Amino acid sequence: xxxxxxxxxxLLFLTACDNDLEQLPPNISSQNSLAAFDGVLNAAYFxxxxxxxxxxxxxxxxxxxxxxxxxxxxxxxxxxxxxxTMEDQFFGPFYSGLYKSILxxxxxxxxxxxxxxxxxxKFLRALAYFKxxxxxxxxxxxxxxxxxxxxxxxxxxxxxxxxxxxxxSDLEDAxxxxxTDIVDGRASKLAAQGMLGKVYVQMGNFSSAESHLKAVIDGxxxxxxxxxxxxxxxxxxxxxxxxxxxTQISSSISDEYGFSEFWSWSGGLDxxxxxxxxxxLIAAFDASPGDLRRDVTINDTLFASPKFPQxxxxxxxxxxxxxxxxxxxxxxxxxxxxxxxxxxxxxIDPIRTRAGIAPLDPGxxxxxxLVRQAIQDERRLELAFEGQRWFDLVRTxxxxxxxxxxxxxxxxxxxxxxxxxxASFGKITQNPGY
Numbered sequence: 001x002x003x004x005x006x007x008x009x010x011l012l013f014l015t016a017c018d019n020d021l022e023q024l025p026p027n028i029s030s031q032n033s034l035a036a037f038d039g040v041l042n043a044a045y046f047x048x049x050x051x052x053x054x055x056x057x058x059x060x061x062x063x064x065x066x067x068x069x070x071x072x073x074x075x076x077x078x079x080x081x082x083x084x085t086m087e088d089q090f091f092g093p094f095y096s097g098l099y100k101s102i103l104x105x106x107x108x109x110x111x112x113x114x115x116x117x118x119x120x121x122k123f124l125r126a127l128a129y130f131k132x133x134x135x136x137x138x139x140x141x142x143x144x145x146x147x148x149x150x151x152x153x154x155x156x157x158x159x160x161x162x163x164x165x166x167x168x169s170d171l172e173d174a175x176x177x178x179x180t181d182i183v184d185g186r187a188s189k190l191a192a193q194g195m196l197g198k199v200y201v202q203m204g205n206f207s208s209a210e211s212h213l214k215a216v217i218d219g220x221x222x223x224x225x226x227x228x229x230x231x232x233x234x235x236x237x238x239x240x241x242x243x244x245x246x247t248q249i250s251s252s253i254s255d256e257y258g259f260s261e262f263w264s265w266s267g268g269l270d271x272x273x274x275x276x277x278x279x280x281l282i283a284a285f286d287a288s289p290g291d292l293r294r295d296v297t298i299n300d301t302l303f304a305s306p307k308f309p310q311x312x313x314x315x316x317x318x319x320x321x322x323x324x325x326x327x328x329x330x331x332x333x334x335x336x337x338x339x340x341x342x343x344x345x346x347x348i349d350p351i352r353t354r355a356g357i358a359p360l361d362p363g364x365x366x367x368x369x370l371v372r373q374a375i376q377d378e379r380r381l382e383l384a385f386e387g388q389r390w391f392d393l394v395r396t397x398x399x400x401x402x403x404x405x406x407x408x409x410x411x412x413x414x415x416x417x418x419x420x421x422x423a424s425f426g427k428i429t430q431n432p433g434y
Contacts, residue, residue, distance in 0.1 A: 037112040044104035044124045045186070048247045050097025050256030051131050052318035054090045057265055058135060058414060059387030064403055066266065066276040066305075066385070073272045079411045081434050084418050089259050092417045094135065097256040098128040099142075107145040119177025123187035123195070126170035127320065130199055133163040134391050137413040140428060141166060155427040164203055171196040180223045182244075185317075190216050190223050191245035194326050201329050202395050206336040213330040216244070216323075225323055227350055232296045234322065235308050244321045251314035263313035266385040268304030275303035284380055292356040297384050305385045319386060324351050328379050335371045344371055348378055355381075372396075408433065 060066045061076050068074045075082040083091075101124055108121035132139045138157040143166065147154055174192035182188045194216040200209035220226060226241045228234045234242050249261075260270040268274050277298055285294045297307050308316055331347040341362040349359040365374050379392055393399045394412045410433035420428050 037108045037114070037117055040104050041108045041112075041117050041121055044101045044108065044121055045248070046253070046255070047097045047101035047104060048124065048128065049249055049253075049318075050093040051128075052247055052249065053257050053259070053262040053265065054094035055131065055135075055387040056262035056318075056385070057090060059390045060266070060385050061273070061276070063389035063393055064278050064280040065380075065389050066273070066281075067278050068273050069275065070272040079405075079407045084415045084434050087415070087417045087419065091135075091414060092419065093256040093258075095132070095417050095420065098132055099140075100256075101125075101128045102142060103145065106143060110145045115177050116179075119174045119192075120187045122170040123174040123178070123192050126167045126174065126192075126199075127195065129163055129167050129170075130195070130202075133160050133167070134202065134394075135414050136416055137431060139163060152424065152427050155424045157429060164199065167199055168196065171199065180219055182223060182225075182239075185239045185243070185246060185248055187245060188223070190219055190225065191321060193219075194244050194321050197326065197333070198321065198329060201333060202391070204395070206333045209329070210333045210337060213326055213333055216326050217330055220323060227323055227354060229354065231293050231354055234319075234324075235296075235316070238315070238317045242322045242324065243317075243319060244323060244326065246317040246319045246321075248317050249315065261314065261316075262318060262387075263308035263310065263316055266305040266308060267310055267313075268302060269310070277303040277305060281380075281384060284377070287377075288355075288357060288381060290356055291381065292354075293381055297381070307385045324382055325379075325388070327351060328375060328382065332372070332375045335368055335375065338368075341366050341371050345374070348375070351378065351382060 057076075061068055068076045072082060072085050075085070105121040105125040105128070109118055109125070112118055112121070129139070129141070138159050140155050141158045141163060142154060171192050174187065175189055175196065178187060178189040178192060180189045182190070193212045197209045197212035197216065200206070200212065216225075224241060225244060228240055228242045233240060238248070239246065264270050265273065266276065268276050277300065282298060282300050285291060285298060288294070295306075297305055299306055327347060328351070331344050334347070335341075335344045345360045345362050345365060352359055360374055365371055376392065376396060376398070380389060383389070393402050399412060400406050410431065413431055415434035416428060416430050418430070421430050
């Protein structure tokens, strides 16, 4: 069974790297013989690499920001059963990389006596499961470094609610274990708080999300976190002041994903979509005249996005969480919790001011529905090509309205890799419709 091979293989060959994830150390043969687990922890960081480009493609090309141009990749825009043919390029590396990260994290959690290492491992395990549950829905859950591989029942997919329970528990533990300082771009208390707030928003639990998102905003300054003055600088300089957490990537290290990287896809450098820009995103920027984010995000001559520069693109980190995202989520949470527009809208003023556009007027945007739409419109322009759009549409229940068609909800998630279903003899089931 392939996932069991992943479990066994990761136990035997945990690829790791140094503090800034730039080197590969010798293989580690047995966790029982280890006295230090920093290498295993670095493996948990490293294996997240494989999720970056698939998340970018699923988040934007499935939505109304980008289009595929070459068959069969056009199936991303047809919302039918045929996405299974793209397992090798997207779903397979995403799935296997994240489960390897989880297994490495399990090893640290079970065996390390270093509280900070365990906190980072729990953050990474939570991040991996959060990606998996948003993409696939119900998924297999393994919380052991040495699972009983004779018991194939461990492969059975757990309900999304059970997966979220694991994610929340891990993030709460990470918050308790980690400090606010961000060291070498690794997981921190603020990253765990922000991710927990985002998890609760994804679940629609806005009452629980509010305090965590507020804690990040209140604590940002003390941790050196602030909005970049220039929007473009967010994507040029790795680990800049706006980045709360990013998966660090180096061109000198190969990973599970061996195809065009996320910056290539959005930039129109992959032949499967040489002009990926969706006209609907152009129209969204047209509705925001004078927006400085436009030229950073879209080129409506080349029909591509220059957001992630091609020069040095292979070394660009994948942003998992930045301050602007947290601010927008916090404003959304306050609105859903009943705060008036006069309280909510000023929260996003710094984001709009940076973009060179006027603050929103609470006098005209004066209802919960209007504020909700304004925030979602802002998220689209601010976070385009950062793998967010499709998951925002799904969680807000606006897929049909924004996509302009009725899409069966079974296609709100993606297909489990067929190889996993077959290798498990059906213990891992496929999502309906695929």
